[in-house]
Structures are given as structure tokens and as C-alpha cells.
Amino acid sequence: MYIYTSEQIKAADQLAEKRGMSTFSLMENAGCGLYHAICPYLSTNQKLLIASGKGNNGGDGIVLARYLKMAGFEVDLIFPLGEPKTGVAKQHLHYYEQCGFPVEEWNPNQTYDVIVDALLGVGAILPLQESLVEWIKWMKSMKATIISIDVPTGISSNSGVVDQNAIKADYTFSLHGYKPSRFLFPSSHFYGQVEVVDIGLPQKSNWRVWTEKDVQKSWVKRETNAHKGLFGTGLLIAGSHEMPGSAALAASSAMRFGIGKLTVNTTQHASAIIGPIVPEVTFLYHTYEELVRSEWKNRRFTCAAIGPGLDPTDDLEKLVTYLLKQNVPLILDAGAIQSRSYPRGEKPIILTPHPGEFSRLLQLSTKEIQENRIELASEYAVTHHVILILKGEYTVIAFPDGTGYINTTGNASLAKGGSGDALTGMLLASIEGNDCVKAAVLNAVYIHGVCSDEWVRKYSEHTFVSSDFSSLLPMICKSFEKE
Numbered sequence: 001m002y003i004y005t006s007e008q009i010k011a012a013d014q015l016a017e018k019r020g021m022s023t024f025s026l027m028e029n030a031g032c033g034l035y036h037a038i039c040p041y042l043s044t045n046q047k048l049l050i051a052s053g054k055g056n057n058g059g060d061g062i063v064l065a066r067y068l069k070m071a072g073f074e075v076d077l078i079f080p081l082g083e084p085k086t087g088v089a090k091q092h093l094h095y096y097e098q099c100g101f102p103v104e105e106w107n108p109n110q111t112y113d114v115i116v117d118a119l120l121g122v123g124a125i126l127p128l129q130e131s132l133v134e135w136i137k138w139m140k141s142m143k144a145t146i147i148s149i150d151v152p153t154g155i156s157s158n159s160g161v162v163d164q165n166a167i168k169a170d171y172t173f174s175l176h177g178y179k180p181s182r183f184l185f186p187s188s189h190f191y192g193q194v195e196v197v198d199i200g201l202p203q204k205s206n207w208r209v210w211t212e213k214d215v216q217k218s219w220v221k222r223e224t225n226a227h228k229g230l231f232g233t234g235l236l237i238a239g240s241h242e243m244p245g246s247a248a249l250a251a252s253s254a255m256r257f258g259i260g261k262l263t264v265n266t267t268q269h270a271s272a273i274i275g276p277i278v279p280e281v282t283f284l285y286h287t288y289e290e291l292v293r294s295e296w297k298n299r300r301f302t303c304a305a306i307g308p309g310l311d312p313t314d315d316l317e318k319l320v321t322y323l324l325k326q327n328v329p330l331i332l333d334a335g336a337i338q339s340r341s342y343p344r345g346e347k348p349i350i351l352t353p354h355p356g357e358f359s360r361l362l363q364l365s366t367k368e369i370q371e372n373r374i375e376l377a378s379e380y381a382v383t384h385h386v387i388l389i390l391k392g393e394y395t396v397i398a399f400p401d402g403t404g405y406i407n408t409t410g411n412a413s414l415a416k417g418g419s420g421d422a423l424t425g426m427l428l429a430s431i432e433g434n435d436c437v438k439a440a441v442l443n444a445v446y447i448h449g450v451c452s453d454e455w456v457r458k459y460s461e462h463t464f465v466s467s468d469f470s471s472l473l474p475m476i477c478k479s480f481e482k483e
């Protein structure tokens with residue numbers, strides 16, 4: 001489940017070539033792998049068209065055409081942009097023809113059930129050429145099932161940028177690994193159902209998808225003689241007169257997700273609302289200044305989260321600056337997400353912006369953020385030595401060492417006030433319950449999403465509310481515990 005930029009794909013090809021694995025062989029692997037992956041979606045009574053481009057994406061289409069022909073499928077191979085230009089694609093076309101298979105001319109009057117888009121892959125340069133646009137318009141009018149090879153033609157592979165005439169695939173079969181645009185916007189919505197086809201190259205990338213297996217492997221079971229002191233003494237600075245619920249949601253998720261002890265610093269009014277929801281927590285009613293002056297030193301908190309339900313003020317900023325010096329894991333959310341510098345300590349500092357907050361932080365439009373979520377999050381995490389969780393569909397989790405992960409759980413039922421507060425609470429608990437910081441963060445994000453996935457399996461996606469995390473977490477967490 002690795003993610004590769006177009007540059008990384010080219011580098012992997014070159015390295016393979018240097019080590020004796022020719023691009024010709026890789027293309028054979030690609031075409032053969034594609035054949036086996038695509039076959040289950042096809043039937044021999046369908047009329048198939050493979051439209052190949054001039055580069056190696058087109059070459060993959062040629063190899064696929066040969067395998068399909070050999071298996072008895074009715075398939076036409078055409079070159080809407082002209083015949084192949086790369087040496088390996090030419091070689092494969094030669095072999096295809098030597099096998100006795102023809103190349104067809106594009107016939108706009110012919111109809112097809114399935115069209116394979118092997119026009120452009122990771123070598124695409126946008127915008128699309130005029131000569132392609134006419135052909136794509138015809139293809140769209142066909143109402144056939146569209147299968148794209150590697151990347152749907154007309155979308156970028158590294159960014160979310162989409163050409164106005166881009167092909168919207170029903171299925172995309174990506175070679176070697178995912179391409180970043182699979183998880184960016186608006187490009188991800190052009191991929192359809194995605195499968196990765198292995199082509200025999202070793203997997204190595206600093207970006208990948210966090211999976212159920214990863215959660216299972218890194219799940220920490222409690223020792224039989226465990227005591228509450230082992231799972232953190234957290235301080236949650238959250239909730240205001242106007243937004244008391246955010247603290248309640250963060251606190252209840254933190255308790256449910258396993259934190260040992262939790263103190264909430266909030267207002268008297270907010271605590272009257274939080275207390276009945278989470279009777280397990282204790283309260284402090286300090287001003288930010290008072291917290292800085294005394295409380296922290298006396299209490300021995302082992303981790304903190306700040307921001308849900310708080311407005312960004314100068315006093316809050318002073319408190320954040322103070323907390324950043326305390327060398328404990330710190331989660332900065334909502335009102336605590338501001339532009340500032342961060343110390344290079346051993347304890348993790350975690351920022352949880354949604355695209356709007358990240359856009360304010362970077363002074364970029366949300367469109368630019370969404371098109372480049374992975375790259376921008378990673379740059380920020382590395383430059384500022386923080387863990388950056390860029391929320392939304394396909395949440396991006398970037399680490400200061402340049403590695404990163406995409407989360408694929410969660411759905412639009414989470415698009416409701418309070419979901420982010422619950423995540424903050426879960427992160428706080430997770431970071432104290434797992435010695436591996438990466439696993440702690442990734443598992444919290446993953447399970448936060450799984451809760452909403454479980455909800456929509458049974459109920460309407462409109463009806464999920466953040467208080468539901470509390471009743472879903474016991475069952476979801478149980479499913480990850482090894483017997």
C-alpha cells in the first residue's frame with residue numbers, strides 16, 4: 001500500500017534497469033498483471049477497446065491487448081495520438097503484430113462495452129492536447145465501462161489538478177503503487193475503484209496507506225496488573241461559555257479510548273455540561289495566565305491537548321508557548337492552531353488542522369491545499385518538526401522525519417461539528433497508551449474513521465453525531481484486540 005510520485009516511479013524504473021531488470025520486462029509484467037487484475041471484470045461477449053498513447057502507458061495497453069486477444073476477448077487496439085514513440089512500447093507493438101494481431105483505425109461509428117484508457121500515465125503534461133479532447137468526448141458519449149491504466153488520462157499524478165476534459169474512470173489499475181493524486185482533490189474522484197497491480201519491483205517509499213493490519217499489529221493490550229498511572233495524566237484545555245460541548249466530546253473520547261486520568265481546564269459553566277457527560281474527569285477553572293504560573297508544575301501532567309472550543313487570543317498563545325517548553329506530548333487543535341515556531345524536542349507536537357485552518361496557516365487557498373495535501377503537509381511537518389494531521393477525506397498524517405501516511409477510513413457522516421473534537425481526545429489517549437508515537441497517532445485517526453464507517457453500515461450517514469463515538473468505540477476497539 002505504498003504511494004509513489006512520478007519522479008519516484010521513474011527512479012525505480014532506472015534502478016531496476018541498472019540492476020538488470022529491463023523496462024521491456026517491467027512492461028510485460030505490467031500488461032500481464034493488468035490482464036489478471038482486469039479479467040474478473042470482463043466477459044467474452046463484451047466488445048473492448050484499448051486506446052493507447054505514444055508513451056509507456058500506451059505500451060502497457062499493447063501488452064494488455066495481446067493477453068486479452070490470446071484469451072479470446074474481442075478487443076480493438078487503437079492509437080488516437082499516433083503510434084508509440086518509446087523504444088519499449090515499439091518493441092511490444094512489434095511482438096504484438098508478430099503474434100498476428102492487428103492495430104485498428106479509430107472508427108467513431110463503432111460501439112464498445114468497455115474502453116481501456118492507456119493514453120497517458122505518470123508522464124502526462126497538462127493541459128490535454130486538442131487532438132485528444134475530441135477523442136475523449138467521443139469516448140464519454142459511448143457510455144461504456146471505463147478502465148484507466150495507472151492514472152486516468154487528464155489528471156496529474158502528483159497533484160490534485162484535473163484537466164477540464166479529464167477521463168472519469170470506473171476502475172483504475174495503478175502500477176507498482178498508488179499515485180498521490182489518488183488521495184488528492186479533485187483528482188481522487190476521477191479514479192473510480194482503484195486496485196494496485198504489482199509489477200515485480202521492490203516496494204520502498206516514505207509514504208503509504210495505514211491499514212487494518214497495521215492497527216492490529218500495533219495494538220497494545222493492557223497488562224493484567226496495569227494501573228491508571230500507566231496510561232497518562234492528561235490535561236485538556238478546552239471548552240468555553242459558547243462552546244462547552246467541544247470539551248465534553250474530546251474528554252469522553254479520551255476516556256473511552258483509554259487515557260488513565262484526565263483533567264479538563266475550562267469554565268464553570270462548561271463544566272456543568274461536561275460533568276454529567278464524563279463524570280470520570282476532574283476540573284480546573286484557571287485562566288491561561290494562572291495555568292502558566294502554577295498549576296502545571298504542581299500537577300505533573302504527562303500530556304496535554306489544547307484548543308477545542310477556544311478562540312485564538314494572545315493569552316492562549318502565551319499558554320501554548322509555555323506548554324511547548326514542558327517536554328510532554330502536546331496536541332494543538334482548533335483555536336490553538338496558529339502560525340508560530342516549534343522547539344525541536346523529543347516529545348511529539350501534534351497539529352490537527354482541517355483544510356480551512358491549514359489554508360490560514362500557509363496563506364494559501366483551500367483549493368491549493370486540497371490539490372497538494374500530501375506535499376504541503378509533509379513540508380510543514382519536516383520544517384516545523386511537528387506531526388501534522390491534515391483532516392478531511394483521506395486524512396494526511398505527516399511526520400517530521402519526512403514519512404507519512406494516508407488514512408482511508410471515515411466518510412461524510414463525519415462532516416459535522418464535533419468530529420474533530422473527538423479525534424483530539426482520542427489522540428491524547430492514544431499517545432499515552434502506545435510507546436510508538438507513529439502507531440499511536442495513526443491508530444487514533446484510523447479508528448476514528450472506522451467508527452463512522454460502522455455507523456453508516458447500519459444507519460443513515462446524515463444521523464451520526466460525535467456523541468456516538470462513545471458508544472461505538474468499545475465495540476470497534478474490541479475488534480482490534482488479539483485474543
Ligand SMILES: NC(=O)C1=CN([C@@H]2O[C@H](COP(=O)(O)OP(=O)(O)OC[C@H]3O[C@@H](n4cnc5c(N)ncnc54)[C@H](O)[C@@H]3O)[C@@H](O)[C@H]2O)[C@@H](O)CC1
Pocket residue numbers: 009012013023026027030053054055056057058059060081085086119120121122123124125126127128129132149150151175176199201
Ligand atoms: N514502474 C512503473 O510503474 C512502470 C510504469 N510503466 C508505464 O509507463 C507509464 C509512464 O510512461 P511514460 O513516461 O512514457 O509517460 P506516459 O506514457 O504517461 O506519457 C508520455 C507520452 O505522452 C505524451 N503526452 C504527455 N502529455 C500529453 C498531453 N497533455 N497530451 C497529449 N500527449 C501528451 C508525451 O509526449 C509522451 O509521448 C506509467 O504510467 C505506466 O503506465 C510500465 O510500462 C513500466 C514500469
Ligand SMILES: Nc1ncnc2c1ncn2[C@@H]1O[C@H](COP(=O)(O)OP(=O)(O)O)[C@@H](O)[C@H]1O
Pocket residue numbers: 334354391392393394395409410411412413414415416417418419420421422423448
Ligand atoms: N467526508 C469525510 N470523509 C472522511 N472524514 C471526514 C469527512 N469529513 C470530515 N471528516 C473527519 O471529521 C473530522 C472533522 O474535524 P473538524 O473539521 O475539525 O471538526 P470540528 O471542528 O467540528 O470538530 C476530521 O477528523 C475529518 O477527517
Ligand SMILES: [K+]
Pocket residue numbers: 057117118119120121148149150151152153
Ligand atoms: K491512463
